[in-house]
Amino acid sequence: MRIVLLGAPGAGKGTIAKLLTDYDGSVQISTGDILRGAVKAGTELGKKAQGYMDRGELVPDSLIMEIMESRLQEPDCKKGFLLDGFPRTIPQADALKKMLQKLNLKLDLVANIEVPKEVILDRLTTRRTCSNANCQEIYNIKSKPPTPDGKCKKCGSPVIQRADETVEAITKRLETYNEKTAPLIDYYRKEGFLKIIASTSSDEVVSGIKKAIKGKSAE
């Protein structure tokens, strides 16, 4: 399957992506990963990207698209790919559309995972992270607590709540996300790719995506 996965921070995209890629052998692709991959492989494009990063600048969309174009042509993408966190803007969505046309590839679906704000707040404000930079083990005070005195079970360092995981910070992140993503959702609705899946269960989201793709291929 070829999918774009949209969803707010805390919507569970990581888990869902893992279930989907395990299911059909497609590859999860995020811009962060492919940039790091290109830099590490030392390709021409990777060297260009490294230049921007060394100067503390954002890697321009045009370069990201070039790197993504070459990534999508690697053999492991034959079974499909799942774009995670990309596109984020209308210009990126337009560029992606042109690139896929050029490669003669068609998206199956753009899945927008909707999870109520209260659930996301509960998921993210209960997270704790080991303060040891070399460990950074993730805990959850409900489902995976640290030691009773708040220490990391792996390395013994204090476990902390990250500044971007407080109620205020997450509320702000969700507002920003919704503002930025709303136009993208409209865009894909008009293109006829959008499927909204409202569920807090990863298994339900995954079966919803599979069903939507089957329905599309039967059209």
Ligand SMILES: [Zn+2]
């Ligand atoms: Zn630790």
